[in-house]
Amino acid sequence: MKLATWNVNSLKVRLPQVLDWLAANPVGALCLQELKLDHDKFPLEAFAELGYQACWAGQKTYNGVAVISKGEGLHVQRNLPEFDDHQQRIVAATLSSPIGDIRVISAYCPNGQAVGSDKYEYKLRWFAALREWLAGELKQYPRLAILGDYNVAPRDEDVHDPAKWKGGVLVSAPEREAFGALLDLGLTDAFLMFDQPEKSFSWWDYRQMAFRRNAGLRIDHVLVSDALKPFCTACIIDKEPRRNEQPSDHTPVVATLEFGSA
């Protein structure tokens, strides 16, 4: 069973690419971010034609998240219950698997704009609220994966030019601490469980031919709980969709779970 995440930067524009990718890459669940679609404009039928179901939290113009899944998503939760916010950044659903229920969360963490800005303060408050909520989710659902665009590059190795980015938004110490506080709950960055190519990134700015120069950041992550971690056998970044015509600025990250047979 594969779990994937992809910030599509407008599902309206990227829907054909997402459908093509799903047809070539069957998954148990695909978490999407930045739908930029009103809640009732979600293209459920297009996914149904490929045999997928979906849970989503849509919003006009900005944000919006979804969990596309082979099986039905149950106990759907939208947004952080204790955080008063109209921005649609979280959707959670329970999926069944051979080892029992797995809680799958699609997260679109705030960008933060610039260190010290109002949006940056909002980002840090949002991460704190996410941590509080996740602690409860983990108690209720020990087998949990939270996938999404965290807008945090956790290590200097996740930054194409650490000197240039040093202290800036997406890499600043408070943001990395907020991300680390999630891991402290008993979550592991699945990408780092395995040998990976150097300079592996998941996002490249549209400007200045950043993708061709591999001037990117690794800000999209798959976090697996301690109970799920032993079943995770691979995690890769699929750069192919970033080469598409009219691509998203992000590319998918895909984790493999294997449940064995005996």
Place this chain on the structure above:
DNA sequence: ATGGTTGTTGAACAA
């Protein structure tokens, strides 16, 4: 060089 690109909504904002 405070530039540059894309998406949404309709000149500005967000990323």
